[in-house]
Amino acid sequence: MAEDLLIRENAQQPQPEDQGPVVTFNNISIAFDLKPVLENVSFSVSHGETRIILGPAGGGKSVLMKLTDGLLRPDSGVITVFGNEITAMSETELFKLRGRIGMVFQESALFDSLSVEDNVAYRLHEEGVPEKEAHERVFEALKFVGLEQAIAKFPSELSGGMRRRVSIARAIVSEPDLILYDSPTGGLDPITSTTIIELVMKQRDVSHTTSLMITHRLQDAFTMAMNRFNPETEKMEPLPGGGVDESTKFLVLNEGKVVFDGNTHELVSSTDPWLRQYLS
Amino acid sequence: MPFVSPEDFAKQKVTAIQDYAILSWQAIVNLFSRPRYWSDIFTQMDLIGVGSLPTIALTGFFTGSVLALQSATSLKAFGAASMTGNLVALSMVKELGPVLTGLMLAGRNASGMASEIGSMRVTEQIDAMRALGTDPVRKLVTPRLYATMFMLFFLTIMADAVGIAGGALISVTMLGMNTSTYFHNSYRSLEYADIVQGLTKPLFSAFIIATVGCYFGMTTKGGTQGVGRSTTQAVVVSSVFIIIVDFIVSRAMIGIFGR
Numbered sequence: 001m002a003e004d005l006l007i008r009e010n011a012q013q014p015q016p017e018d019q020g021p022v023v024t025f026n027n028i029s030i031a032f033d034l035k036p037v038l039e040n041v042s043f044s045v046s047h048g049e050t051r052i053i054l055g056p057a058g059g060g061k062s063v064l065m066k067l068t069d070g071l072l073r074p075d076s077g078v079i080t081v082f083g084n085e086i087t088a089m090s091e092t093e094l095f096k097l098r099g100r101i102g103m104v105f106q107e108s109a110l111f112d113s114l115s116v117e118d119n120v121a122y123r124l125h126e127e128g129v130p131e132k133e134a135h136e137r138v139f140e141a142l143k144f145v146g147l148e149q150a151i152a153k154f155p156s157e158l159s160g161g162m163r164r165r166v167s168i169a170r171a172i173v174s175e176p177d178l179i180l181y182d183s184p185t186g187g188l189d190p191i192t193s194t195t196i197i198e199l200v201m202k203q204r205d206v207s208h209t210t211s212l213m214i215t216h217r218l219q220d221a222f223t224m225a226m227n228r229f230n231p232e233t234e235k236m237e238p239l240p241g242g243g244v245d246e247s248t249k250f251l252v253l254n255e256g257k258v259v260f261d262g263n264t265h266e267l268v269s270s271t272d273p274w275l276r277q278y279l280s
Numbered sequence: 281m282p283f284v285s286p287e288d289f290a291k292q293k294v295t296a297i298q299d300y301a302i303l304s305w306q307a308i309v310n311l312f313s314r315p316r317y318w319s320d321i322f323t324q325m326d327l328i329g330v331g332s333l334p335t336i337a338l339t340g341f342f343t344g345s346v347l348a349l350q351s352a353t354s355l356k357a358f359g360a361a362s363m364t365g366n367l368v369a370l371s372m373v374k375e376l377g378p379v380l381t382g383l384m385l386a387g388r389n390a391s392g393m394a395s396e397i398g399s400m401r402v403t404e405q406i407d408a409m410r411a412l413g414t415d416p417v418r419k420l421v422t423p424r425l426y427a428t429m430f431m432l433f434f435l436t437i438m439a440d441a442v443g444i445a446g447g448a449l450i451s452v453t454m455l456g457m458n459t460s461t462y463f464h465n466s467y468r469s470l471e472y473a474d475i476v477q478g479l480t481k482p483l484f485s486a487f488i489i490a491t492v493g494c495y496f497g498m499t500t501k502g503g504t505q506g507v508g509r510s511t512t513q514a515v516v517v518s519s520v521f522i523i524i525v526d527f528i529v530s531r532a533m534i535g536i537f538g539r
Contacts, residue, residue, distance in 0.1 A: 071407050095413045109408035123412045126315075
């Protein structure tokens with residue numbers, strides 16, 4: 001797959017409009033129980049960009065995602081989201097900022113005592129959106145993920161893949177400017193994983209939302225880079241001319257350090273021995 | 281289990297006390313700013329108050345009954361069997377009503393709070409709540425705190441009343457006392473200071489039950505095993521605290537009112 005991409009280097013999509021970085025990490029370090037999890041991590045995510053975060057398990061990917069949403073605070077360094085220095089913001093200020101961020105958790109993290117409708121409508125209810133409007137928006141979000149028939153069910157009645165899709169619906173219902181996907185395909189079978197990746201791609205290509213996505217599956221990462229969502233056929237399809245999506249970039253972490261930060265072609269043409277072994 | 285140095289142990293305990301104090305303070309002050317989750321407060325009142333009614337009523341009734349049964353035997357030796365009503369009323373209102381109601385509620389609700397919030401913690405539902413822009417302390421802890429404080433106050437009054445009634449039933453049916461004498465003596469024995477003491481204690485007990493239960497829930501780590509550990513700790517710590525604080529409040533009240 002990586003070799004295929006090298007051959008297709010010239011078939012590129014146009015660059016997305018540069019509107020300044022949505023997320024920036026500047027020398028971020030964090031340790032738990034004196035064990036460093038992230039060390040001097042720096043990168044930025046531009047407007048409309050999809051940043052895929054790769055790396056072995058235990059490399060600090062989920063911690064990085066929680067730092068982006070302000071759920072954890074770093075020991076040192078500065079994080080900005082939408083130009084706001086979240087490392088200097090209070091929890092109350094962060095609650096407001098998180099209104100612009102949607103997050104899909106690794107294990108879905110649905111509220112098990114609430115129905116699918118109430119889970120997806122949670123943020124809308126918190127914002128005081130009228131019940132009728134909230135119901136319509138929830139229905140639209142569930143339709144987006146193909147689960148409108150499950151609106152009255154409870155999380156315990158859903159399969160793992162369905163729970164993940166409800167989690168995506170909950171993240172997108174408020175039309176956020178940034179979506180964080182923490183291993184959306186983790187623990188799912190290949191067919192369901194493809195469905196989830198298709199939804200992430202649909203959100204990328206239809207709504208052009210900036211996103212960060214952690215994945216352990218290289219196949220998912222390259223599917224994201226080499227395909228696009230066709231709204232007419234409602235299916236994903238390979239990019240014309242075997243091109244790659246230029247709004248999709250990669251960040252590879254290993255043992256808490258950034259070992260790669262760049263686009264698809266730079267990733268597959270990297271000469272770093274560890275990276276080459278990881279990609280193979 | 282790895283060895284923890286005394287310094288680390290002390291730091292852990294001080295940090296835990298600090299975290300508990302911050303959580304308790306936030307839970308109190310959250311009611312004075314928006315958003316307020318009134319529906320959650322009423323739901324918790326129903327779960328904590330109405331849900332505990334049968335347990336508290338049974339506990340109060342049989343405590344009053346056994347108190348009458350045991351004390352009558354001793355009082356009879358001094359020719360003071362007619363004082364049974366005094367003893368039951370004073371014991372129930374000042375001590376047994378508040379403490380036993382607190383302990384029963386700790387067993388039922390501190391464990392429930394720790395396990396419910398703990399399960400939410402280990403399944404990332406607390407993080408999801410924060411990610412969705414909701415303060416989990418405001419949404420989960422504040423309603424439980426105020427609901428427990430409000431309901432335990434009335435549950436204690438009910439336990440006192442049912443306990444005195446239980447004592448009356450035993451005194452009249454098994455010990456052959458006069459109903460009117462029993463209630464007259466009970467009423468005459470109680471003074472303003474006794475009522476104040478008996479109704480101050482549940483406020484402290486409720487605070488302990490809710491904050492300790494929620495604290496252990498919010499700090500749960502380590503999956504389902506961690507939830508079980510938090511639940512046990514919540515019941516043990518809240519029960520011990522209730523008894524310690526009962527002693528302190530009793531001493532303070534005796535100092536203030538002289539009885």
